[in-house]
Amino acid sequence: MTWASHLPIIVVLIPLLTAYITPMLGWMDKRICNPLVIVSTSFAFIASLLLARSVLTRGVISYHMGGFAPPFGIALVVDYFGAYMCIVISFLTLMAAIYSREYIAKELHESKTAPYYTLLMLMTGGMMGASVTGDLFNMFVFFEILSISSYALVAITGKKVAILASYKYLLLGAIGTSFTLVGIAYLYILTGTLNMADLSVRLASLYGVGRSSWTLLVALAFFMVGYSIKAALFPLHTWLPDAHSMAPSSISAVLSGILIKVGALALIRVLFNIFQPEFVVETIPVTSMISWMAAVAIIVGSLFAISQVDLKRMLAYSSVAHIGFIILGVGLATGYGTTGGILHIFNHAMAKGCLFLCAGAIIYKTGLRNIDDLAGLGNKMPFTMAAFTIAALSMIGIPPTAGFISKFYLGLGALETGTWSGWVFIGAILLGSLLTAIFYMRVINNIYFKEPLHREDVQRDETPLGMLIPILILAGGCVIFGIFPRIPLSLAEPAAKLLLGI
Amino acid sequence: MIIISCLPVIALLSPLIGGIIAYQAGKISETARDLISIVAAIVSFIVIVAMVPTILNGNTIEYSFYYTAISTLPIAFRVGPFPLFLGLVISFAWILSAVYSHRYMERLHSRNRFCLFMSLTLSAVIGTLFAKNMFALFIFFEITLFTSYVLVIHEETPEAMAAGKKYLFLGLATGLVMFFGILLVYLQVGTLDLGKRGILDGVHGNILYVILFTLLVGALFKAGMFPLHVWLHSAHPIAPSPASAVLSGVVVKEGCYVMIRILYDIFGVNLLKTMLVSNWLVLLGGLSIFFGSAMAIRQHDLKTMLAYSTVSKVGYIFLGAALLTPTGLQGAMVQIFHHLLAKSALFFCAGALIYKAGIRDIDQMAGIGKKMPITMMVFTIAALSMIGVPPLVGFASKWYIVLGALEAGRPLAIGFGLVLMLSSLMNAIYFIPIIINAFFTGESEHGEHKEVRPDDVPLSMAVPMVILAIGIIVFGVLSATTSVVVIKPTVNAMMGL
Amino acid sequence: MSESLFGEDVIVRTIARLVAPFIQLFGLYVLMHGHVSPGGGFQAGVIIASSFILLALALGLPESKERFKKTIRLPMESSGPLIFALIGVTCILAGGYYLQYGIAFLFPPAVVSAILISAVEIGIGITVLAMIVTIFYAMAGD
Amino acid sequence: MVNFGFLLGHYNYWAVVVLFLIGLYAMIVKKNLIKKFMGLNIMDTSIFLFYISMGDVEGGVSPIIAHGGGSDVIYVNPLPSVLILTAIVVAISTTALALSLIIKIYEEYGTLDSDRLVELM
Structure with a gap:
């Protein structure tokens, strides 16, 4: 065995090990936390890239924990999708970690520095683990690691509202946990195994056979509800606007950028890896049902976002809409559609990450949260605001930004279904895009084309470099991957094909 | 040759890079900024001129950015006769407007931004013209919307913001509808290449009408055709005059260009003839002509009147193109050329009036011709061309469109040939009084422009106007020659003759 | 809760x-019997932690x-987790694979396995002990 | 025709269902945040019981290979218990976090009534 074959566990271990080391080192010297976290996420990012390369050259990698061959041991199974998610996760976490250095110093009390980084790394480890695992219960465990650390991170500022938001998030998240646990129990009763590949084989013989097929459906329902809560799919999104707007902005970026996507990943795993695509698409049209929900999510999320006055809250509602885009693509279960959904995970992660980091920079510099107060910022923080604009255009899906490519694929996927509902879905996608434009253009207009109340508002006062760099990298990514979308597509396309079995 | 195939990219990039450099330079020196942007436009123009020999030899220039966008739809450029012809005119008009804006803009704020976005718009328009496939075309088409949005709302007044909002969101919405059409085309035939005439050949059924409708919605919005013109009369007048000139003169032409490519390249003449939509499209064009002219008569604000006049002229272009005959298309092309010259000149004049006398209202223009003779002479020439007075370009275009209508041979088409004549009369109704008023009436008792001294606008503003006026006359006189040399081959290429 | 629940009760x-x-x-x-009989790190950690909780209640x-x-x-x-991960x-x-105890490394696989499992259990026990006590202290008003 | 034998034979599952619903009811209806959370714990407990009862084999003994244990001995399935051990740890951490949040909420707002809290927000 070469060292490269251990990459699946390495990408999980790096953040988790860092999480254990951080409190000790942070207790000795707080300044050491940030470099440590940055270095380790960089390693995780590089390891993810190597992992992706090795998946692309060798196909799906299966890693047997403890040397027990599946289905008896816990197996880590990295397919294209898993490797893709690892890259997205480690990339955005790296950006958030770089950003945190200066942001956290002002936003959080000094004593919370070490816990902050510990929780961040725990969350990253959980997300990485959930992406690479091939075992249903193991996924549950990783999900809990990331959920619990995210509950704590939402509340970490200690502000009144944040604690309440965190509690709300916790309650709903815990219900989601319980539901998935019940789902796992049902599947275990039916098959006696927890390995996803094994489950998929064994469940295939149970489709449509008497009572056991009912149990199967109940299990599927529990999974759908449980992971929909984690993914904040409408109408189970109610925790998201509070939690994502109240968390520190670097955390909001990670939460909105990737954490809910991991929920989407779990949904995808359940739908296409545990249950067969034919079953969820044709026998029981679950995918079309979640597509409808996602279409509603797009419209409702956007409408809610339009009515917001708080910038971060608006961004949070926009996440509700965009998780709808992702799930819609997945639910379409066509080559183009699922590719589009998976591609949008990356594109939305970059754009929303950038937007939240920009919102954090605005709060850092001016303390403003209200959209109507942002006048004159275009002159005050030109680079930050340019990045904000680019990311916002990517959210709307304006060419040549990355959002346009995912919109293109999603639209093709909706039309590819060839049914009347496909036309409804494409209507939802296009309308969602237009509604997104309404609330982002409002912000952009305020930033650039509105007379500021005070002259001193327009004095050049740029975001510190440490915070600006990740913002600019993400904004640059929105453009570069819009012009060269084949880079993410090289993973997203085979990922979708493998998931759908086409 | 490598260098030749790179030319479209250089033409696209030079205003883009020049604009960014100019923006930075503008923080130091305003003159340097304007010089750089003028040079960028000139470079773009020269590069396009450099492509002329190759195209005239019957070749096309292609350049593809491999690895960009999606594998079957890279961002690629292909220059044929029609894009080249339009590119030449547009980039030339842009030079004039860059020169013009140097003095005009000095009274307005955010000049650096204006300069940057003018250059970006030029870049995006050139990208739209030279795009090889519908995908790349749509990319540049949408970018134009955003860059020109910034030009529309330049004043940042509530009215400007409202007009800009209307422009932007309607533009986005229609753009999305067009996007939908593009998706449909791609799923039907698996390609979006604009190279072969009629890529939709072989597709049957109602889906064709859906595609035609959705694609045209996007193009006709940008062109400002009748049912989708609602933004034009508020957005064009509110922009600063150089921007109005390029919006009305150029950006609208971009919409016309896309419309013609949709009709002739995506559908193709044969398919459209079997679809039996020509009459309806002609009807739409006729409505636009009538509506635009009728609304223009009612206006008091000069720039709003000019904007409505644009609606009617776009109707001519659309009508000519929708006739689906070579002569009709030829008329449409001459009309594009003519309108570009004349409307730019008219907006320059309107801008000159605002700059020098602060006049926006038609009723205040009494006697202004004596104080600003050059401006009003240019205005007169352009207006006469608009009306279609014989030696000028406007006459040639109308002439060809009528010929095309006759050639189409249908009663409806002939009827609209007559409509054309009627609308010329309406043009006269709203242009002639202004001219008479300006030259032959004494100053009104209100004396809105009493303090205006009888010297004309600065040289940098006068020269572009005069060049345009000369162009209107020269090309009008030489219209027979130009159409044989330039337009006829272009049309033949478009029609696949 | 700075004072004992039971006051100064000597007994x-x-x-x-x-x-x-x-x-x-x-x-x-x-803890030490965890790998051959019921028990292990979790239970041991909680049991030891309970002694500190008892002290907190009494003293x-x-x-x-x-x-x-x-x-x-x-x-x-x-x-604790570090021990786990590093093993x-x-x-x-x-x-071997990650956490593959049964490997020949200086000793025969069976012995290595016993040592490593015990070490892992110790790691878990340490963490659980410290965490439970910390949670208790935190709840009690740290 | 209701199959009473089936219903009664699965009494353990009924208990689980009842507990689960009690927990869910408490979470939804109770106004006090602590009671809401207790509802969640009841729900979790019902799931733990579900796992344990599903791993049980009638007449089975605990799955420890004692000295001299023959091959005829029936063991209960240990895996669900192991799984649930993990789930319990998860539940403990959630509980700990939730309780500390509740303490914070009480310090900040002075109430734990969810309706009052909505007003105060």
Whole structure:
């Protein structure tokens, strides 16, 4: 065995090990936390890239924990999708970690520095683990690691509202946990195994056979509800606007950028890896049902976002809409559609990450949260605001930004279904895009084309470099991957094909 | 040759890079900024001129950015006769407007931004013209919307913001509808290449009408055709005059260009003839002509009147193109050329009036011709061309469109040939009084422009106007020659003759 | 809760003080037998933690904290998982999969396995002990 | 025709269902945040019981290979218990976090009534 074959566990271990080391080192010297976290996420990012390369050259990698061959041991199974998610996760976490250095110093009390980084790394480890695992219960465990650390991170500022938001998030998240646990129990009763590949084989013989097929459906329902809560799919999104707007902005970026996507990943795993695509698409049209929900999510999320006055809250509602885009693509279960959904995970992660980091920079510099107060910022923080604009255009899906490519694929996927509902879905996608434009253009207009109340508002006062760099990298990514979308597509396309079995 | 195939990219990039450099330079020196942007436009123009020999030899220039966008739809450029012809005119008009804006803009704020976005718009328009496939075309088409949005709302007044909002969101919405059409085309035939005439050949059924409708919605919005013109009369007048000139003169032409490519390249003449939509499209064009002219008569604000006049002229272009005959298309092309010259000149004049006398209202223009003779002479020439007075370009275009209508041979088409004549009369109704008023009436008792001294606008503003006026006359006189040399081959290429 | 629940009750204080070491010893027993009989790190950690909770109840929070300072708890919280993870990495370095105990590494596989499993259990026990006590202190008003 | 034998034979599952619903009811209806959370714990407990009862084999003994244990001995399935051990740890951490949040909420707002809290927000 070469060292490269251990990459699946390495990408999980790096953040988790860092999480254990951080409190000790942070207790000795707080300044050491940030470099440590940055270095380790960089390693995780590089390891993810190597992992992706090795998946692309060798196909799906299966890693047997403890040397027990599946289905008896816990197996880590990295397919294209898993490797893709690892890259997205480690990339955005790296950006958030770089950003945190200066942001956290002002936003959080000094004593919370070490816990902050510990929780961040725990969350990253959980997300990485959930992406690479091939075992249903193991996924549950990783999900809990990331959920619990995210509950704590939402509340970490200690502000009144944040604690309440965190509690709300916790309650709903815990219900989601319980539901998935019940789902796992049902599947275990039916098959006696927890390995996803094994489950998929064994469940295939149970489709449509008497009572056991009912149990199967109940299990599927529990999974759908449980992971929909984690993914904040409408109408189970109610925790998201509070939690994502109240968390520190670097955390909001990670939460909105990737954490809910991991929920989407779990949904995808359940739908296409545990249950067969034919079953969820044709026998029981679950995918079309979640597509409808996602279409509603797009419209409702956007409408809610339009009515917001708080910038971060608006961004949070926009996440509700965009998780709808992702799930819609997945639910379409066509080559183009699922590719589009998976591609949008990356594109939305970059754009929303950038937007939240920009919102954090605005709060850092001016303390403003209200959209109507942002006048004159275009002159005050030109680079930050340019990045904000680019990311916002990517959210709307304006060419040549990355959002346009995912919109293109999603639209093709909706039309590819060839049914009347496909036309409804494409209507939802296009309308969602237009509604997104309404609330982002409002912000952009305020930033650039509105007379500021005070002259001193327009004095050049740029975001510190440490915070600006990740913002600019993400904004640059929105453009570069819009012009060269084949880079993410090289993973997203085979990922979708493998998931759908086409 | 490598260098030749790179030319479209250089033409696209030079205003883009020049604009960014100019923006930075503008923080130091305003003159340097304007010089750089003028040079960028000139470079773009020269590069396009450099492509002329190759195209005239019957070749096309292609350049593809491999690895960009999606594998079957890279961002690629292909220059044929029609894009080249339009590119030449547009980039030339842009030079004039860059020169013009140097003095005009000095009274307005955010000049650096204006300069940057003018250059970006030029870049995006050139990208739209030279795009090889519908995908790349749509990319540049949408970018134009955003860059020109910034030009529309330049004043940042509530009215400007409202007009800009209307422009932007309607533009986005229609753009999305067009996007939908593009998706449909791609799923039907698996390609979006604009190279072969009629890529939709072989597709049957109602889906064709859906595609035609959705694609045209996007193009006709940008062109400002009748049912989708609602933004034009508020957005064009509110922009600063150089921007109005390029919006009305150029950006609208971009919409016309896309419309013609949709009709002739995506559908193709044969398919459209079997679809039996020509009459309806002609009807739409006729409505636009009538509506635009009728609304223009009612206006008091000069720039709003000019904007409505644009609606009617776009109707001519659309009508000519929708006739689906070579002569009709030829008329449409001459009309594009003519309108570009004349409307730019008219907006320059309107801008000159605002700059020098602060006049926006038609009723205040009494006697202004004596104080600003050059401006009003240019205005007169352009207006006469608009009306279609014989030696000028406007006459040639109308002439060809009528010929095309006759050639189409249908009663409806002939009827609209007559409509054309009627609308010329309406043009006269709203242009002639202004001219008479300006030259032959004494100053009104209100004396809105009493303090205006009888010297004309600065040289940098006068020269572009005069060049345009000369162009209107020269090309009008030489219209027979130009159409044989330039337009006829272009049309033949478009029609696949 | 700075004061003891039972005031200055001598019996309670003495018994608690006496019993605590035995509880801890029992915890260690459970820990070391984890890989061959019921028990293991989780249980042992909780049992040992309960002795500190007992002390806190009987003697008051400050005195209990005095015996288990933050400076000890914090490294323990971190080092437990680290032991777990590093043993997993050791297995990789020795040529096996992550956490593959049954590998020949200086000793025969069976012996290595026993040592490594015990070490992992110790790691878990340390963490659980420290975490439970920390949570208790935090809830009690740290 | 209701199959009473089936219903009664699965009494353990009924208990689980009842507990689960009690927990869910408490979470939804109770106004006090602590009671809401207790509802969640009841729900979790019901799931734990579900796992344990599903791993049970009638007449089975605990799955420890004692000295001399023959091959005819029936063991209960240990895996669900192991799984649930993990789930319990998860539940403990959730509980700990939730309780500390509740303490914070009480410090900040002075109430734990969810309706009052909505007003105060």
